[in-house]
Amino acid sequence: MTSQQPQEPQHTQPTRIRDLPLTLLEKRFSTASLALDYGAAIVRVRSRLGVFVRDFQQVYGAFAVADAPPFADFHTEVCGGQGLRSFLRPQSRFLIDGIQPFDPFPKAQALPHFEWGVNWCFAQRFNQHVLLHAGALALGDRAVIMAAPPGAGKSTLTAAMMLRGFRMLSDEFGVLCPRTGKLWPMLKPVALKNRAVDVIRDFADNAILGPLYKGTRKGDVAHLAPLAASVDARQRPARPCLLLFPSFRDGATLNIRRLPGEEAFARVAFNSFNYALLGQISFAAVAEVVAACPAFALEYSRLDEAIEAIRTMIAESTSDAVAA
Amino acid sequence: MIALGPADPCVHTLLALLADPHHVLSIGLPEWDKTIRLARQARLLGVLAQRIQPHDELRSAVPECVLGHLRSATVYSAHRGHLLRMELTALAKALPPELPVVVLKGAAYMLQKLDLARGRLPSDVDLMVAHSDLDPAEAALRNAGWEFEEIDAYTERYYRQWSHELPPLRVPGHPLEVDLHHTITPVTGRLKPDTTLLFADLQALPGERFLVLHPLDQILHAVVHLFQDSDLQAHLRDLVDIDGLLRAHVHSHDDWQALAARAVQHRVERPLWYALRYCRAWLTTPVPEDLPLATPPAAVIRLFDWVFPRCTLPRIPDQPAGISRRTAARLGSLRHQWLRLPPGLLVRQIAHKSMRAWRARITLRQQSE
Numbered sequence: 109m110t111s112q113q114p115q116e117p118q119h120t121q122p123t124r125i126r127d128l129p130l131t132l133l134e135k136r137f138s139t140a141s142l143a144l145d146y147g148a149a150i151v152r153v154r155s156r157l158g159v160f161v162r163d164f165q166q167v168y169g170a171f172a173v174a175d176a177p178p179f180a181d182f183h184t185e186v187c188g189g190q191g192l193r194s195f196l197r198p199q200s201r202f203l204i205d206g207i208q209p210f211d212p213f214p215k216a217q218a219l220p221h222f223e224w225g226v227n228w229c230f231a232q233r234f235n236q237h238v239l240l241h242a243g244a245l246a247l248g249d250r251a252v253i254m255a256a257p258p259g260a261g262k263s264t265l266t267a268a269m270m271l272r273g274f275r276m277l278s279d280e281f282g283v284l285c286p287r288t289g290k291l292w293p294m295l296k297p298v299a300l301k302n303r304a305v306d307v308i309r310d311f312a313d314n315a316i317l318g319p320l321y322k323g324t325r326k327g328d329v330a331h332l333a334p335l336a337a338s339v340d341a342r343q344r345p346a347r348p349c350l351l352l353f354p355s356f357r358d359g360a361t362l363n364i365r366r367l368p369g370e371e372a373f374a375r376v377a378f379n380s381f382n383y384a385l386l387g388q389i390s391f392a393a394v395a396e397v398v399a400a401c402p403a404f405a406l407e408y409s410r411l412d413e414a415i416e417a418i419r420t421m422i423a424e425s426t427s428d429a430v431a432a
Numbered sequence: 433m434i435a436l437g438p439a440d441p442c443v444h445t446l447l448a449l450l451a452d453p454h455h456v457l458s459i460g461l462p463e464w465d466k467t468i469r470l471a472r473q474a475r476l477l478g479v480l481a482q483r484i485q486p487h488d489e490l491r492s493a494v495p496e497c498v499l500g501h502l503r504s505a506t507v508y509s510a511h512r513g514h515l516l517r518m519e520l521t522a523l524a525k526a527l528p529p530e531l532p533v534v535v536l537k538g539a540a541y542m543l544q545k546l547d548l549a550r551g552r553l554p555s556d557v558d559l560m561v562a563h564s565d566l567d568p569a570e571a572a573l574r575n576a577g578w579e580f581e582e583i584d585a586y587t588e589r590y591y592r593q594w595s596h597e598l599p600p601l602r603v604p605g606h607p608l609e610v611d612l613h614h615t616i617t618p619v620t621g622r623l624k625p626d627t628t629l630l631f632a633d634l635q636a637l638p639g640e641r642f643l644v645l646h647p648l649d650q651i652l653h654a655v656v657h658l659f660q661d662s663d664l665q666a667h668l669r670d671l672v673d674i675d676g677l678l679r680a681h682v683h684s685h686d687d688w689q690a691l692a693a694r695a696v697q698h699r700v701e702r703p704l705w706y707a708l709r710y711c712r713a714w715l716t717t718p719v720p721e722d723l724p725l726a727t728p729p730a731a732v733i734r735l736f737d738w739v740f741p742r743c744t745l746p747r748i749p750d751q752p753a754g755i756s757r758r759t760a761a762r763l764g765s766l767r768h769q770w771l772r773l774p775p776g777l778l779v780r781q782i783a784h785k786s787m788r789a790w791r792a793r794i795t796l797r798q799q800s801e
Binding site: 154177180183207235386 | 460461462464465469472473495497498499500501503504507508510511514749750
C-alpha cells in the first residue's frame, strides 16, 4: 500500500498552522509535539479531539508551526469525556498537569473551553507579571492600555484596531513586566460575544472568524484569528504610552476626556487579576505607568472614528520623553 | 541513595536542587521543564525559588523563562505569608491575653523566622491550647466571628471525640482556616506523644503573643505528622520541613542525642528513624550514624523503602499512575487508617463511610431516574 498521507517536507516546512495539512496537525496534537508561543507564555497542548484540532486551525492559522521547544510554561490537554457518558453526551475536558480545574464543556465547544483554560492558567500562575485586565495594542513599540469593565466593548475595539493595522498584544491581559515596565504580548484569538461577532465580521474583509459557538456560558461566542503581523511580533514587548478607558454607547458622538492620574491609577489597578497579590511590586509598576502615560476616557459609537482618534493620541503622547 | 522506584529522572534533579541549589549550574532547559512541574506539584516551587534567587551567580545561571516561574512562586508565597500574618494578628486580638496559645507548623516557622519558612506555602493556621483551655478558646473565637463550616453530626463527633483538633474555623471572607488543636496527634492514634511534656517545655518568642513548641518537639511533631498522621501521598514537602528543622535546631553531638532521647520519651522512635533515613538519603541532611534509635526489622524497612518513594515523590502526570504506584498508595492509606484508629473504631469508621457512600449512590440513582 502506498502511503497517501502527506509527508512533512524536510527543508521547506510550512511556516504557519493554516498551511499544515489537517492530518499532520492532528498528529502533532496527539503526540503533544505542538507548542503555542503566545509571547509571554509557551503552552504545550495534547489532544485527540478532531473537532478541537479543526477549530483550532481556523483561529490559530497565522501562528508559527514550531517544533516543541525544550521548555513550556504550561502542559495542557484537551480530551473527551470518560466512561459511558462520553457516548451519551460527548464532552470536552481541559487538563493542566493532569488536573481538571473546571467542569467539562460540551464536546463541540472544545475550543472555547481551551481558550478559557489557558486564560485561567495564565491568571493563576503568571504572578511574575502584573496582569491588568485590559486590551493592549501597539503602533511599533508604543503601546496603548485599554482597561474597561466587561461589556464595555473592549474586545470589539481591540479586534477592530488590529484589523486597521495596530499590532495586537492581547484583548484581555495587559501583561506588565514590573522589572522593565514593558508590556508583553499574550496574543490569543479574540473571543467576540453576541452582537460583536457580526459587528467585526462586517467591519473588515481581512477578519478571519472561527466557528460560532451558540449558547456557551458567556453567550454566543466566535473567535477572531490574530493577524500575521501581530503573531510575528509576539516576542517584542512594547512600552506603554497611553491609558484609555473606552466605553461604547449607541449613537454617541466621540467624546474624549482627560482623566487625573489618581483616577487612572484606581481604574487600572483595581481592574487587575493579581494587583493585591503582588503588593508593593504592582503598586510601583502601575504608578510608573500612570506617571508616564496620559489617561483618557473615550466614549464612542463609530469604531473607525475612535480608532483614528486613538492613532492620533498615541502619536501625540510624550511618554517616551518622560520614560527616558 | 534509596531507590526512587518508577520516579522520573528529574525527581533526582529536584532532590539534588533542594539539597544544594548550586546544582542549577548543571541543569539544561529540558530538565527544567520537568523539574518546575514536579516542584509545583510537590508545593515546593516557592522553596526552590527562595533557595536559588538570593545568589546572583545561581540566578544568572537560570534561563529567563524558568526564572519567571521562580519569581511568580516567590510572589505567591510572600502573599500567602502576608495573609497568615494578618490572620495571626486577628487571632491575637480575639484570644484572651491570659490564655496560653501555641502556634504550630508554618505559622511557628514564620514567627521564629526560620530559614525553612522562606518560600514555604502555608495552607492554614494551626493553633494549640491545653485541653482544659479548649472551651474558652473556642468561645473567644466564636465571639469574634470565627465559624465552623457546615458538617454532619457524625463528622462533628469524629472531630470532638477522636481527633486532636476541632472542626476547621473560619471568619467568613477570610482566606485562611484555623485548626484549634489540644494535642499534636489524634487521641485515638497508636503513637501518642506525651502531651504533658509538650506543654511543659513551651517556648516564648520575644515580642510575640503566641508560644511555640520546644525545638525538639517541633521536629518530632513534623515527623509524627508525616509518618503517622498522613497517608504518605505527595508529602515530600513535609520531609523538606523536617530537613529544615533539623538543620535549624540540631547541631552538636549532644543535640542529636537529646533528639533521640526525646523521641524515646514521646514513644515516636520508629517514625523518627524513618524520617532521618529519608532525609539523609534524599536531602543529604547531616545525620550522624550512631544514634541510639532501635532499627526496625529488615523486612519492614524493605517494604517501607518500596512504599514510601512511590507515595511521597511527585510525578509527571502526563500518563496515569502505574500499578506499582497505585498499590503503594493503597498500602499507604491502609497504614494511615490503621495507625490512626484502634480496630473497633476503624471498623465503625469504615462501616459509616461505606454506608454513606452507598446511600449517596442510591440517592444519585433515584435522582437520575
